[in-house]
Amino acid sequence: MSVDEPVLLGPARVRELAAAAGVRPTKALGQNFVLDAGTVRKIVRQASVQPGDVVVEVGPGLGSLTLGLLAAGADVVAVEIDPVLAELLPSTVVAQAPGLRVDAGADGSAAAGDPVVLRDATGRARLTVVTADALTVTALPGPAPTALVANLPYNVAVPVLLTFLERFDSLDRALVMVQAEVADRLVAGPGSRIYGVPSAKVAWYAAARRVATVGRTVFWPVPNVDSALVRLDRREPPPTTASRQAVFAVIDAAFAQRRKMLRSALAPLAGSPAAAVQALESAGLEPGDRGERVDIAGFAALAEHLVPVAGAGVR
Numbered sequence: 306m307s308v309d310e311p312v313l314l315g316p317a318r319v320r321e322l323a324a325a326a327g328v329r330p331t332k333a334l335g336q337n338f339v340l341d342a343g344t345v346r347k348i349v350r351q352a353s354v355q356p357g358d359v360v361v362e363v364g365p366g367l368g369s370l371t372l373g374l375l376a377a378g379a380d381v382v383a384v385e386i387d388p389v390l391a392e393l394l395p396s397t398v399v400a401q402a403p404g405l406r407v408d409a410g411a412d413g414s415a416a417a418g419d420p421v422v423l424r425d426a427t428g429r430a431r432l433t434v435v436t437a438d439a440l441t442v443t444a445l446p447g448p449a450p451t452a453l454v455a456n457l458p459y460n461v462a463v464p465v466l467l468t469f470l471e472r473f474d475s476l477d478r479a480l481v482m483v484q485a486e487v488a489d490r491l492v493a494g495p496g497s498r499i500y501g502v503p504s505a506k507v508a509w510y511a512a513a514r515r516v517a518t519v520g521r522t523v524f525w526p527v528p529n530v531d532s533a534l535v536r537l538d539r540r541e542p543p544p545t546t547a548s549r550q551a552v553f554a555v556i557d558a559a560f561a562q563r564r565k566m567l568r569s570a571l572a573p574l575a576g577s578p579a580a581a582v583q584a585l586e587s588a589g590l591e592p593g594d595r596g597e598r599v600d601i602a603g604f605a606a607l608a609e610h611l612v613p614v615a616g617a618g619v620r
């Protein structure tokens with residue numbers, strides 16, 4: 306271990322940092338901070354983080370995972386919505402990773418709201434802290450990110466994941482910690498009781514698998530539910546002439562009323578039940594089937610054969 310290697314946070318340090326900054330975790334922002342360095346190492350390992358990776362971390366919080374990512378040699382862009390936590394992060398990282406320094410801008414004139422950059426002795430940007438709502442971020446500073454690694458805020462986990470896969474096509478993988486129940490839905494396949502909109506949309510972008518369960522005691526405060534790690538590896542979407550938006554509109558319609566047969570669920574999109582039946586048959590699907598049985602290739606084929614009614618806006 307080099308003298309400059311970041312020291313990961315443990316329970317005492319997390320509480321000390323929070324107390325010193327007056328941080329009181331809020332449920333509304335899904336603030337459950339990881340106290341356990343072993344869990345951080347597991348996340349970093351399951352994400353296959355290596356030197357040269359540019360990792361985007363959503364919600365760095367007090368920095369538990371950020372330090373693990375830096376220790377593995379990644380350059381990190383951290384997007385945090387809470388300005389108190391975003392402001393605290395650079396000083397925490399400098400204290401735990403002595404080789405890094407805050408870059409105050411060439412003339413010392415970095416403006417409030419600008420990303421804060423921490424560099425190593427060679428001048429390389431190792432950590433960039435962006436204060437923003439991840440759902441509104443359309444561009445990130447620095448080189449294109451190669452991986453999303455995050456302990457996601459529970460209330461926005463699925464939209465954040467889908468938004469980042471859509472907006473940053475340089476991401477070749479993601480490793481996210483989410484509620485165990487959400488993890489199961491993300492990785493579910495057709496035919497499963499919990500297969501639904503998140504499962505089908507994630508399958509457009511990536512192969513997803515659940516790689517570990519994480520107990521609630523590794524967090525402060527302790528949440529009411531267990532968590533799990535999901536690994537996603539980007540792959541090509543199924544070949545189709547339909548746009549992603551068209552495919553996603555079909556998925557939304559197919560699951561809008563669970564238990565409805567596809568021929569009725571898709572009638573509003575197709576213009577009529579008869580047009581929906583025709584599209585389903587052309588796509589090689591059974592009109593009496595339900596969305597729960599259709600895989601992402603099936604939804605793509607369906608979107609291709611659906612002639613949308615004016616205003617349905619799926620192409």
Ligand code: SAM
Pocket residue numbers: 334335336337338339340363364365366367368369370371384385386387390437438439440455456457458459461
């Ligand atoms: N990564 C830290 C850890 O593992 O200890 C904290 C994880 S905590 C579950 C989620 C973090 O996401 C919090 O720091 C919270 O403030 C932040 N957050 C919540 N909503 C966000 C959003 N829309 N955009 C960016 N960050 C968000």
